[in-house]
Amino acid sequence: MVKKKVKTKTRKRPSRARKSIVQKIRTYLGENRFKLGVVFVVSSLLYVIYLDYVVRSQFEGKRWALPAHVYANPVELYQGLPLSVNQFESLLADLRFQNVSRPSAAGMYRRSGDTFTVKTRAFTFWDAAESAQTLNIQFSENKVASILDLSNQQTLPILRLEPVRVGSFYPSHKEERVLVKIDEVPQTLIDGLIAIEDRDFYEHYGVSLKGIARALLTNLQAGKVVQGGSTLTQQLVKNFFLTSERSLWRKAKEAVMSLILEIRYEKDEILEAYLNEVFLGQDGVRSINGFGMASVFYFNQPLASLKPHQVALMVGLVKGPSYYNPRRNPNRAQERRNLVLEEMVKLELLPEEQQRIALSHGLDVSPLKRLNNSRFPAYLDLVKRQLARDYQEEDLTSEGLNIFSTLDYSIQTTAERLFKKTMDALVKDYGVKKGVLQGAMVITRREGGEIVAVIGDRNPPFNGFNRALDAIRPIGSLVKPAVYLTALEDSSNYTLITPIEDAEVSLMQFSGELWEPKNYDELVHGIVPLHSALTHSYNLATVKLGMDINVSKVKRTLERLGVNRPIKPYPSLLLGSLALPPIEVTQMYQTFAGEGFLTPLRSIQSVTSNEHERLQRYPLTVRQTVKPSAVYLTNTIMQEVMTKGTGRSAYQRLSPTLNLAGKTGTTDELRDSWFAGFSGDYLAVVWLGRDDNKPFKFTGASGALQVWSAVMGAIAKEPLQLTPPDDIEFVTVDESGLLADESCSNAVQYPFIKGSAPTEKSPCRGGLGKWLNRIFND
């Protein structure tokens, strides 16, 4: 009973209260009709103003975040260039040229034997624009024999091909676009788009009731969805400003914003934005947006050169890029394309004759060659770090920059292949535990300091720890050429034949411990000529020499060679306690390769804006920092390293005519295996080791040198020719280092810095040999 009472009470009380609230609201509304009306109008007005602000700021500001693209160094073709027919064809494939029987558009070629007919694409470099050309390129004996411009039958002395795109720096959402201007767009595309998507585009104010009604009717007649009811403006607003949420509120917002867009801007501006915004496909994680990019993605051609059947295919894609994907669903895509062509003819936007031709074509879609954006992760990492000095991260990923790198596509891919192959073989041959051996490699042009290839992992395409830049490891005997160079600069005291003592060394360190280095073979070699001590990488002789000339002088030499890190001038520096990453070792050896001229390493040539305006140049610079004659002498010893010393196994793979110069490096307990060396055209540095810094099985010669030789065997074409500077003279000396002549047996000619050659004459001069000579010559 009590319960019932309570129940009745609770039911009646709110009812009375609600009644009184409703009454109050009614009274309030009645009394404040005008005020509330004003508030509603003003808030709506404010909201419209806000939407207007959103539309204007985004439409007139930066509309799209465009990724930066990184290009390899372009290949330059000229008569006499060593390049086989197969290499050229592979280059064309990398540039996504299509092999066809009749090249009709840019990006196509035909091969007949050793002759190619190529239609090149236009490309704008940082310094000049190369136009599209039709060429006849002939090869003979693995060389380019001639390049003929078929438009005027003139021989071209040099042809700069477009560069291979090797990577991109994307914003967080990976949208790919090639921006187009409305006047670059084929009229058939605009006509087709309007015919299918929005027939009243030039008449309506953003929303078209007529369009909605017609779409409804057409779709009913066709029994399926053929046309959409949204105008192009609405579609643009939806993609550009709104989410894909399906609600009345969003639809209303879309209508208001479309109206604003139409009031504020010209039809062509809206259409141009649409053409660049619309989503037209997916390539892995990248979305393909806009017709400019879609044209490249589906046909590998610029938009302006598309034919009607290709244009119609793209127009058909707007409705559903995935559903009508011509690569995955070719039949569906073709049906849709034919429907577009039919509609265009109905509206008299395409002559029937052209429709007939278009229908006779297949889809003509180019094979999908997915762009892997981290194909050369170690190299791109280097490029990004260099750019980070001059650009903000946001600029790098949104301004559509064109970055022209110094990467040599062919060398990078060849080096990656051989690096991996040789490392795998080493692991197998030496029974190394799988997965522990790591490595890195840097290759540069001998002159100019351009970095042509970087490898940062035993599996080069793996994007992880970049050992080429970040594995900072003791360089071991790679430091020795700097010790001998320091001595040879002091030509009044040191020459190539100066006797050096290779004897036990015992030095007290700052820590109080004794430092007693040993030779690798654990032997003591006694008195040896200076050049032999480096050729055979004798530790004891090097320490003796370094202590005599002063370690701090060696430190300064290293700095002049290009080492930027702080260097501690302890005696252990003489045997390579200095830790450097491979890239910095490369910088140091670049000065040897450059014969005393320090050439700062470069991975970028130039950066241009999305509109091809040049933003930055990274030019070739040189500075003489070390005496060229002393470098010349050191380089001759590094050549001896390769013929008689620790590097001699290289010639098991390589031709001795290359006259290579190089140096092995091994650290305590075989923790690091290094090799640095150069031919006439390339310098390369290889490091092998373990990430946990534990010992493994390789010396510089048995590990890094093997990788180095395999790669250099494939890329080095020019023998190393050392140019003797003016102050170098060649003098013949006998075994004891005295001035000899041609009559002395076992006499050898050595280069000396003028004034440093021995003057004391050997007793063999003018002896029996000269007498015999005179007899035979007479």
Place this chain on the structure above:
Amino acid sequence: MHVRLKLIWLLGLVVVLSGCAGVSMHNQVPAPVGQGHPSSSASGDEGASQTYPIGDPNEYQQFDISPSASSTGNAAILALLDTARQARQEGRLDVAASTLERAVRIEPRNPVVWHELAWVRFQQKQVRLAVSLAEKSNLLAEQNTRIRVSNWLLISECEEALGNPVGAERAREQASNLQ
């Protein structure tokens, strides 16, 4: 009266907001990409790109090294040297420099190419870099007296520009010793 005041206040706010919207819109235009210094060296080479006054670069007549006088028989190099010279004459020094860098890539040991590049840098008032390039050209020139004389004469001009008349005189002596 009270309502009207509110209305006026609201309208005022609308006008102000509208004005703000206009200003903000222009602020959305992206700032130009940072114009950093074109230094790319791992080891730094600040001195090389520093500029020095050399007066009117067009006053200097390059010494007699025409592209055809270069030791190369490579038509590509001759074409690039020719393009670079033309660009220089038209005052497009950056284009001349990058054309010559293309030539260095093809024939890195051609002293004429390095010599021409030295001239371009001199005209760009990068005098220290010009000296280094001329020295590099000298090293590669070996017995090519003509190029070496030209290099020494260029170095003497550079030394003058650097305010080192003794160095300039020494370079001139080197040139005359070779002639």
